[in-house]
Amino acid sequence: MSDAREIIEALCDLMGSRLPGLTRVDSGMEAQLEWRYGRLNLTFDHDQEAESIRIFICVPPPAGAGPEFLTWCLATNVLYWDVKLGLDGPGMLVVHADVDLEQADLVRTAEVLLGRVDAMSELIDGDLVAYIDKHGLATPAQADRWAAWVDPDAPA
Numbered sequence: 001m002s003d004a005r006e007i008i009e010a011l012c013d014l015m016g017s018r019l020p021g022l023t024r025v026d027s028g029m030e031a032q033l034e035w036r037y038g039r040l041n042l043t044f045d046h047d048q049e050a051e052s053i054r055i056f057i058c059v060p061p062p063a064g065a066g067p068e069f070l071t072w073c074l075a076t077n078v079l080y081w082d083v084k085l086g087l088d089g090p091g092m093l094v095v096h097a098d099v100d101l102e103q104a105d106l107v108r109t110a111e112v113l114l115g116r117v118d119a120m121s122e123l124i125d126g127d128l129v130a131y132i133d134k135h136g137l138a139t140p141a142q143a144d145r146w147a148a149w150v151d152p153d154a155p156a
Contacts, residue, residue, distance in 0.1 A: 012029050
């Protein structure tokens, strides 16, 4: 199964039950996620030449965070070996991971991709939200959302 379109369609089918709304787009896949942080756009970009998939989510850095936030980002990168924080050209905070594409075992590739999504959730909904909240950088709407958040995946 070497055709890029077939690979992406197969991965989309394999991960669809865990990522409702996952759809194929020109360069890969996308899904809208409702996490504690808020509604986020998860993107999977397929790089045929590198035989890999980059997963990423972009969020605005907290307003007024200053240089100590960048230090926190670097320190957080040490804690997570499978996902990393960075800044893109326009200054958005990017949480990303690269996964080698194992065409011979797309089930395993899908499991690794879903594991990276879980790690991104932990980083964003756990560490980033805690940092923003602790340092008084949350907007009033964020503070209200986070205080009222009930995880839809938590057992009832």
